[in-house]
Amino acid sequence: MPPIPPTGRIDVHSHMLPGIDDGCADLEESLVSIEMLKQAGYVGTICTPHLWPDMFPDNTPANIQRWADELVEQLNERGIGYALWPGGELRLFNGVIEWMKTHGVPTLAGSKYVLTDFWEDTWPKYVDQAMDWLMAEGYQPILAHPERIGIAKLETLTKHLDALTARGVLLQGNFRCMTGEDGYLQDQRVRQFLTEGRYWLMALDMHRPDALPSRFDGMQMVAQEYGQPLLDRMTIEQPRRVLGHIQ
Ligand SMILES: [Fe+2]
Numbered sequence: 001m002p003p004i005p006p007t008g009r010i011d012v013h014s015h016m017l018p019g020i021d022d023g024c025a026d027l028e029e030s031l032v033s034i035e036m037l038k039q040a041g042y043v044g045t046i047c048t049p050h051l052w053p054d055m056f057p058d059n060t061p062a063n064i065q066r067w068a069d070e071l072v073e074q075l076n077e078r079g080i081g082y083a084l085w086p087g088g089e090l091r092l093f094n095g096v097i098e099w100m101k102t103h104g105v106p107t108l109a110g111s112k113y114v115l116t117d118f119w120e121d122t123w124p125k126y127v128d129q130a131m132d133w134l135m136a137e138g139y140q141p142i143l144a145h146p147e148r149i150g151i152a153k154l155e156t157l158t159k160h161l162d163a164l165t166a167r168g169v170l171l172q173g174n175f176r177c178m179t180g181e182d183g184y185l186q187d188q189r190v191r192q193f194l195t196e197g198r199y200w201l202m203a204l205d206m207h208r209p210d211a212l213p214s215r216f217d218g219m220q221m222v223a224q225e226y227g228q229p230l231l232d233r234m235t236i237e238q239p240r241r242v243l244g245h246i247q
């Protein structure tokens with residue numbers, strides 16, 4: 001694992017690895033993204049390709065480690081200073097526990113933290129079961145972008161989120177939802193969840209470089225509406241907790 005840069009922002013949710021999922025299509029896009037991230041104050045990224053066997057069967061913790069090492073080599077050859085760690089965004093599905101028993105648990109940078117998501121418009125039982133299994137095994141699950149979950153009734157969604165966070169699961173919001181580009185509902189919910197202090201982390205969830213500017217816009221909106229200290233906590237301090245640099 002690379003040393004942790006002492007200052008600067010670190011993104012914990014990123015589809016930067018080239019040609020792996022619906023993120024950067026090739027090395028050129030990854031390099032352009034890194035340049036843009038550096039200009040926005042980022043010093044490192046945890047690479048979190050989708051782990052979703054139906055859609056991306058080759059994406060396993062072992063392969064992601066290898067692909068992240070390959071991108072690090074490309075950066076080293078070019079003399080680009082930017083820290084990269086392997087991780088994953090684990091799609092929760094019926095059977096995900098068995099999948100983890102076979103392929104291993106995709107942690108963020110070898111930590112105890114595990115980034116998860118799901119895309120149902122109801123709250124499936126397997127979500128709570130997978131979260132409970134992870135915690136029983138000593139991992140710390142994080143649910144990505146709860147503001148994007150398609151449950152129409154806010155009360156129903158918050159009831160499930162309350163139960164989940166009460167059991168110790170952490171929530172990560174997406175900056176781009178602030179801009180309205182992910183939808184009106186998401187725009188409302190990300191602000192409500194920020195106001196309620198539900199997020200432990202926020203992240204860019206970058207895919208390809210053309211969409212990075214709107215993600216940076218969302219980041220600036222968080223600073224303007226909720227204050228720079230909150231933005232810095234979400235992008236500087238909390239990622240270093242994930243990496244084990246801050247207790
Ligand atoms: Fe993602």
